[in-house]
Amino acid sequence: MKTTRFLTGSRQVDRLRCVVAESDLQHLLRGAALRVTRPRLAVLDAVHAHPHADTESIIQATRRHLPDVSHQAVYDVLRALTEVGLVRRIQPSGSVARYEARVGDNHHHMVCRSCGVIADVDCATGTAPCLTMSDDQGFTVDEAEVTYWGRCPACSTTSS
């Protein structure tokens, strides 16, 4: 069920592909001191085109440009892109890892308990961390990870 719904979602996003020009992707890679390679361009493009996609979906999307790319190559590129901060890895509990290209804004996520769809939620105050503790116990806190759980509009209408 989860998979079916997710694939439907990513097919809708497919029509909006190429939201980022290849020259911009090259610029992003160079800005992060990464050499521009075909796999890196294709994976970064796939993550931009499919926000919150899991690794399997990113492999499929990458193979539309680079049919011969291996699973391992995509994993390696995702790790490299995540390490330099071009891609953010999220993993809501009970979900496989997801990747997104919206980075650096400390946004949060809303997850549907029923179909697993993930939506972005802007930070409540705009800067990290957006939750201020009553007692930080001496920790220097730079991030608060918030996940909102519930039901997406599609799931709340179909099951009521």
Ligand SMILES: [Zn+2]
């Ligand atoms: Zn749902």
Ligand SMILES: [Zn+2]
């Ligand atoms: Zn997000």
